[in-house]
Amino acid sequence: MSTNLRKNLDHEEKQLAEEIKKGFPLDQWLDIKFLSERQRNYQYYKKAIDDSKIYYSSHE
Numbered sequence: 001m002s003t004n005l006r007k008n009l010d011h012e013e014k015q016l017a018e019e020i021k022k023g024f025p026l027d028q029w030l031d032i033k034f035l036s037e038r039q040r041n042y043q044y045y046k047k048a049i050d051d052s053k054i055y056y057s058s059h060e
Contacts, residue, residue, distance in 0.1 A: 009017060
């Protein structure tokens, strides 16, 4: 959140903004992006491996 926007918030809005910031660690966005890409790749390859196991076990 930019500094100018923070100055325009009242006390309740500032508290809400801080709570949201704690729930979404945007300062660590690169780590989150990297981990989500790794998770997506893992799920893709795990499914591909499982599918190939099923294919080969049914053709034996």
